[in-house]
Amino acid sequence: MTAAAVHQPDLADPEGFGEIFDAHFGEIHRYVAQRLGPDDAEDVVAETFLTAFRKRGQYDPSRASARTWLYGIATNLVGKHRRSETRALRALDRLPRDRDVQGLAEGVAVRVSAQSLGPSLAGAISRLGKGDRDVLLLVALAGLSHEEIASALGIPYGTVGSRLNRARKKLRKALGGTNPMEGEHG
Numbered sequence: 001m002t003a004a005a006v007h008q009p010d011l012a013d014p015e016g017f018g019e020i021f022d023a024h025f026g027e028i029h030r031y032v033a034q035r036l037g038p039d040d041a042e043d044v045v046a047e048t049f050l051t052a053f054r055k056r057g058q059y060d061p062s063r064a065s066a067r068t069w070l071y072g073i074a075t076n077l078v079g080k081h082r083r084s085e086t087r088a089l090r091a092l093d094r095l096p097r098d099r100d101v102q103g104l105a106e107g108v109a110v111r112v113s114a115q116s117l118g119p120s121l122a123g124a125i126s127r128l129g130k131g132d133r134d135v136l137l138l139v140a141l142a143g144l145s146h147e148e149i150a151s152a153l154g155i156p157y158g159t160v161g162s163r164l165n166r167a168r169k170k171l172r173k174a175l176g177g178t179n180p181m182e183g184e185h186g
Contacts, residue, residue: 011056011066020066021049027067028074031142035078037088044081048074064151071142072152075134093123124174132167135160 033041
């Protein structure tokens with residue numbers, strides 16, 4: 001993570017851009033696949049890197065690392081595919097509540113993806129506003145810091161914290177006071 005921030009290849013150089021692609025393709029793909037599913041991920045990740053290549057002249061390494069910049073592009077493109085994500089989360093919300101959700105908290109702590117969520121958590125996430133959901137999932141799926149999220153989304157640092165706090169409160173309320181990030185089930 002910090003290695004990418006230390007060594008910053010020149011994006012104007014095709015070989016430098018190739019280094020960025022090689023270094024970050026896997027994690028950007030995982031993030032997008034967890035948000036939209038593997039079928040849509042291929043297209044969105046390809047579009048992410050194509051957009052990055054086209055806009056490489058606008059990239060300012062003093063503002064964000066290439067990794068953070070790519071997460072910002074990917075998150076914006078996921079927004080274009082939000083209907084698919086919301087449909088998947090709402091479909092999971094409609095699953096029977098008596099399903100065995102043993103290990104849900106472990107799965108959430110590791111990855112919050114549409115395929116691995118329990119019905120209640122999926123429904124709660126689907127009802128979050130775009131900004132709150134993006135911040136929550138950039139923390140949960142990509143492991144970005146508040147500062148990186150602020151840079152990726154082009155929002156103030158304090159807004160990241162307030163959106164994350166609001167999202168967590170809404171999730172706890174929707175789950176009957178259960179914290180999905182802890183091993184307790186309610």
